[in-house]
Amino acid sequence: MSVPDYEPNSWTCSSNEVVKISLAEPEGAFTFKPNFTYPIFGDSEQIFGYKDLKIDIAFDCESLLPLLNIKYSSKLSNDVKDVKDTLLEYLSNDTIVNDELKWIKTAEDEKFQIPGDLIHEYRVNQDFFKIRKFNLNDSIGLKLHLRMQIFVLLFIEAGSYIDSEDKSWEIYTIYKVGKDKESFVGFSTTYSYWKYPGFEKFDSDDYKPNYKKKISQFIILPPYQQKGHGKQLYECMISKWLKDEQIQDILVEDPSESFDDLRDRCDLERLSNDLELFNDLKEISIPVNNDWLIEKIKLSKMDKRQFERCLEMLLLYLVDKKKENKQFNDNIQINVKNVRLQIKRRLYIKNKDALIELESADIKDKLQTAYERLLEDYMRILDKSNINPLFGNFKRLKEGDDNESSIKRGICIYIIGKFFGSASIASSIRKSTAGSFGPELAKKLSQLIKVEKNLERSIELLARERRVVAKQLSLWGEENDDDVSDVTDKLGVLIYEIGELEDQFIDKYDLYRITLKTIRNIEASVQPSRDRKQKITDEIAHLKYKDPQSPKIPILEQELVRAEAESLVAEAQLSNITREKLKASFLYQFDALRELSEKLALIAGYGKALLELLDDSPVTPGETRPAYDGYEASKQIIVDAENALASWTLDNSYVKEPTLSLHQTVDDVYEEGQAEEAEAEWADHEEGTQS
Structure with a gap:
């Protein structure tokens, strides 16, 4: 082999381009191609x-039995890592390699029966579809799961395999x-967490365990996307869980932007069918009563942030209905200003720690x-949402629609990034994170974000094992003397x-990781202005070398001035937002960390x-x-522990301010006002503001 043959670029290819996935139907x-590799x-x-x-991964359409086909014209040397071995580490053990006839015969001989209970059927155009549910105790279900889990890596950013033994x-x-x-x-994986109800309920004779459900992974294969299947699957699961009295909370693990949109639309449409909620919203006062909010969140089984977002959208919707239909003017009490104040109030309280120093x-x-x-x-x-016709047809709110103030839309023409909401920078994750051509800082930050995701998964596993330890301790102590039995039972609690607490910590810790994503996306969004400036600079240099008198040079120099100005604005905003x-x-x-640490200290x-x-x-x-006589005392200790954990807040935390050996003091770094104080401060900030 000649020296030029060792040119690295000629032996390098994009794995996203060479990998193709096939679903073999009759x-x-x-x-189709993967999103990530x-x-x-x-x-x-x-x-x-x-x-x-060329790498082809084919799946039988029913059993998902995999076939791996690999072809190439040349291999650099035997020392190069075998791409087949790399892929087989992630595919199921029954994957067939480079033998299509064997694959077809194996699929036929298997006589695969789709596992699970049928829970829903629906129709799209002339095609019929079935939704089934199974768990990993089912041997056929486990086999199907091991075959389809490769899709998690190929279509979910930072996706990883679930614990198939759980x-x-x-x-x-x-x-x-x-x-x-x-x-x-397509498919979705969901996890059930037992929800500890408190000592007294747990010990009662009529106790029934309560659970919270978490949607972990959600995939519709590319050939079936944008056809309503995601909506059918999400609504099917939510409907089933809403009817189950033992399920009290429904959560979503680190949703992507596209899933956030799907979830928002489905939740909005479902809530718009709640006539009682609609009647409440017509007469609701701002700020929204916290007791009413807690009650509605409990009934909807949604997490607080998601319910509040949907509530704010429905309030905006009702304001629009009020303007387009005069007969509703007397019935709907809210107006644009009320809704704006409600949204700003929530944003202020949520971000008070960051805003208080301004x-x-x-x-x-x-x-x-x-x-x-x-x-x-x-x-x-x-x-994009199909709100119940009871609410009327939604039309965009325009400037000047409300005589008290106007909702301003479209004023952020040059958006570098979003602070809030599910739709941040609309750019491909591939380009902004995983690819080798993205901004260098964005790539490095993406590494940090992925490592943090792995850390969260480790903590989630730790929390799960911790609960197993608690149960095992209680089981062991049960066979011992009365005192050991009682104390180990309470220690297990x-x-x-x-x-x-470790589970709750993950949810709160994830806000940190999600906020870091904003910086990554902003860095990626600024890159085009950098590239444009560099491209013009290179073109000018090339022309000056090739044709110093070219009339294009002055034109390009003017373009460069504009590009540099745009780049300065973008870089300044990037600098500000990054900090x-x-x-x-x-x-x-x-x-x-403070909350987890102090609550752990209380438990200790x-x-x-x-x-x-x-x-x-x-x-x-x-x-x-x-004879052991500590039953009442042990019960009271558990009750006191539960009360102490429930009443803990950042305001009454034990660690108020660190001791700093600096010339300047750090005042109010850790101080946060009571809810009433926050609302009072918020009112001061908002007073006189007209948007």
Whole structure:
């Protein structure tokens, strides 16, 4: 082989381009490309050492039995890592390699039966579809899961495999009904968490366990996207869980932007069918009563942030209805200003730690900017949603529609990034993170974000194992003497509570990671202005070398001036937002750490109090220990522990301010006002502001 043959570029290819996925149906095969391959081939998503490489991963449409076909014209050397071995690490163990006839025969001989209980059927045009549910106790279900989990790596950013040995997972699948066999469309993995109800309810005779459901992974394969299947699957799961009295909360793990949109539309449409909620909203007062809010969140089983977002969108919707239909004027009490104040109030209280150090004028400016961007996102979502006709047809709110103030939309023409809302920078994740051609800072920050995601998964596993430890401790103690049995039972309750706290910590810690994503997306959005400036600079240099008198040079120099001006604006905004978001992200992290640490310290204290109930004085052979009489005391310790954990807030935390050996003091770094104080401050900031 000649020296030029060792040119690295000629032996390097994009794994996103050479990998093709096929779903083999009786009528023919669907072929499509993955969104991501970096979990398999590394962050650069490149494969080195092959020429004319082609990787085809085919799946039987019903059983998802995989076939791996690899072809290439040349391989650099035997020392190059075998691409087949790399892929087989992630595919199921029954994958067939480079033998299509064997694959077809194996699929036929398998006589695969789709696992799970049928829970919903629906129709799209002339095709029928079925949604089934199974868990990993089902051997056929486990086999199907191991075959389809590769889609998680290929279509979910930072996706990873779930623990197939944990039987708390449930999997929902969609199949298209065919004449000879059914065809796989998509799936979702969900997890059930036991929700500890408190000592008294747990000990009562009529106790029934309560759970919270978490949607972890949600995939519709590309050939079936944009056809309503995601909506059918999401609504099917939510409807089933809303009817189950033992399920009290429904959560979503780190949703993508596209899933956030789907979730927003479905939740909005469902809430718009709630006549009682509609009647409440017509007469609702601003600020929204907290007791009413808690009650509605409990009934909807949604998390607080999601319900409040949907509530704000429905309020905007009702304001529009009020303007287009005069007969509703007397019935609908709210107006644009009310809704604006409600949204800004929530944003202020949520971000108070970051805003409190700013001047009043800066706070107003930040809130107005955040409000305008959030409003734009809300209107985009409302436009795509099929709200109950009871509410009337939605039309865009325009400037000047309300005589008190106007909703300003479209004023953020040059948006570098979004602070809030699900639609941040609309750019490909591939280009902004995983690819080798993205901005250098964005790539490095993406690495941090992915590592933090892995950390969260580790903590989630730790929390799960912690609960197993608690149960095992209680089971072991049950067979011992009365005192050991009672104390270990109560210790198990405290240890289980630690697992719950670690779960809650993940949710709060994730706000830190999500905020870091904003910086990454902003960095990616600024890159085009950098590229344009560099391209013009290079073109000028080339012309000056080739044709110094070219008339294009002055024109390009003028373009360069404009490009530099645009770049200066973009870089300045990037610099400002980077600092703002970096500070906000770590405030989330440190607040979450403080809460977890102090609550763990509380549990440790009550745990030591339980140990004091054990009589550990030595006894001689034949001597009998006094009868145990600590039942009431142990119960009270648990009750006190629960009350202490429930009443803990950042305001009454034990660590108020660090001791700093600096010349300047840090005042009010950790201080946060009571809810009433926050609202009063908010009123001061908003007073006189007209948007």
